[in-house]
Amino acid sequence: MKKHKVIEVRNLSASTFVVRFERKEIDFQTGQFVMVGTKGAVDRREYSIYSGETDNFLEILVRKVEGGKVSAKLKKLKPGDTVDADGPFGFFKFDPTTFQSQKFLFVATGTGISPFHSFVKSYPDLNYQLIHGVRFVEEAYDHADYAKEKVTLCTSGEPKGDFTGRVTDHLRELEIDADTNCFLCGNSEMIYEVFDILGEKGVPTSNIYSEVYF
Numbered sequence: 001m002k003k004h005k006v007i008e009v010r011n012l013s014a015s016t017f018v019v020r021f022e023r024k025e026i027d028f029q030t031g032q033f034v035m036v037g038t039k040g041a042v043d044r045r046e047y048s049i050y051s052g053e054t055d056n057f058l059e060i061l062v063r064k065v066e067g068g069k070v071s072a073k074l075k076k077l078k079p080g081d082t083v084d085a086d087g088p089f090g091f092f093k094f095d096p097t098t099f100q101s102q103k104f105l106f107v108a109t110g111t112g113i114s115p116f117h118s119f120v121k122s123y124p125d126l127n128y129q130l131i132h133g134v135r136f137v138e139e140a141y142d143h144a145d146y147a148k149e150k151v152t153l154c155t156s157g158e159p160k161g162d163f164t165g166r167v168t169d170h171l172r173e174l175e176i177d178a179d180t181n182c183f184l185c186g187n188s189e190m191i192y193e194v195f196d197i198l199g200e201k202g203v204p205t206s207n208i209y210s211e212v213y214f
């Protein structure tokens, strides 16, 4: 485990923020996560890497969870502080050259958009569609970083996104080619439901990859 100096903390909403810290020798493939905690703390948690593969820093996108131990401490970080970070870990990684079909569907809830941000920063020209589910439009984290025609914001708490309702409601209305590579990231309830919907649409489970946050 290495100590990494915090370079910047950028608030995206009242509860969600991006922490940028020194990369040091962490060499990752987009989609992977790091274990992060505040300096010397026993507790650390998994955070998907938000930054691109060639950036000379690392970023994570964190939501301060109500009553959460680690996320609340990360929320208090300031530039010049230190975090303990270790990694990379995980098999939710995507090197686009390894996929036969070059069609990608990303489905995220909340901060589950993080690995897709890394993906799009690393490989901006890919043929992808991102469906992001949140409650309120203020949770459209850094949507300006994605090509406008490639993102659908689904808002379940107010009628202000591209689609009003859950990502699952939107997906049910879509036609999805069976050879699409589907990546799902966020809460387990969404992931189970999307698995079923994609199955009904003829996408084989071998084309579905998922990362469960909680």
Ligand SMILES: Cc1cc2nc3c(=O)[nH]c(=O)nc-3n(C[C@H](O)[C@H](O)[C@H](O)COP(=O)(O)OP(=O)(O)OC[C@H]3O[C@@H](n4cnc5c(N)ncnc54)[C@H](O)[C@@H]3O)c2cc1C
Binding pocket: 033, 045, 046, 047, 048, 049, 060, 061, 062, 063, 064, 065, 066, 067, 068, 069, 070, 071, 072, 090, 110, 111, 112, 114, 211, 212, 213, 214
């Ligand atoms: C592979 C992986 C990657 C992850 N990547 C990210 C990421 O990029 N950004 C991010 O913010 N979190 C991410 N998480 C969740 C993160 O690891 C922590 O669980 C989260 O920050 C809460 O930790 P805590 O110590 O503050 O809360 P704890 O004290 O551990 O737990 C508080 C409660 O909050 C629940 N909880 C955990 N995460 C959430 C959430 N996002 N929304 C609502 N409730 C939640 C837990 O189930 C628990 O019941 C990831 C988890 C995994 C397994």
